[in-house]
Amino acid sequence: xxxxxxLTNVGPxxxxxxxxxxxxxLITGDNGLGKSFLLDIAxxxxxxxxxxxVNSRLVSGLMARPRGPGKATIEFGFDxxxxxxxxxxxxxxxxxxxxxxxxxxxxxxxxxxxxxTAASRCGTRRATTGVPLGTSTSAxxxxxxxxxxxxxxxxxxx
Numbered sequence: 001x002x003x004x005x006x007l008t009n010v011g012p013x014x015x016x017x018x019x020x021x022x023x024x025x026l027i028t029g030d031n032g033l034g035k036s037f038l039l040d041i042a043x044x045x046x047x048x049x050x051x052x053x054v055n056s057r058l059v060s061g062l063m064a065r066p067r068g069p070g071k072a073t074i075e076f077g078f079d080x081x082x083x084x085x086x087x088x089x090x091x092x093x094x095x096x097x098x099x100x101x102x103x104x105x106x107x108x109x110x111x112x113x114x115x116x117t118a119a120s121r122c123g124t125r126r127a128t129t130g131v132p133l134g135t136s137t138s139a140x141x142x143x144x145x146x147x148x149x150x151x152x153x154x155x156x157x158x
Contacts (some may be wrong), residue, residue, distance in 0.1 A: 002077075005038065009070055010067060011038075027039070044064070045078070049105075066093070073091075075089075
């Protein structure tokens with residue numbers, strides 16, 4: 001679970017800090033204050049993928065960029081197996097990328113690396129589990145079975 005975000009020289013404010021509660025967090029405010037931006041950063045912290053890379057139809061969710069000259073950092077903490085894990089990423093202006101210590105994302109299955117294989121779900125194997133993406137284990141024999149994602153919403157306009 002994501003516990004802490006600290007942004008410096010990135011986003012709508014020179015500095016943003018969010019210490020998140022363990023169960024429910026409400027983010028409110030006027031338009032243009034950075035609520036959606038904060039959610040984009042949270043998504044990136046958990047997956048190391050920007051939302052617009054996962055869904056090209058989004059009008060927001062592009063890679064965060066520094067708001068001005070100087071050092072720009074994204075720091076976050078999330079629950080590890082035994083303790084809070086902290087990560088700091090700094091924007092490399094030459095590479096135009098966020099760089100930091102190589103820490104695996106806490107929820108890698110949400111990242112575009114895994115989601116981009118949706119077209120070949122049952123033929124691609126995950127390195128971490130050996131089970132193909134989009135599969136579940138059959139209760140009867142333990143073999144992976146292919147599943148088709150279902151829409152949770154209604155029809156457009158309805």
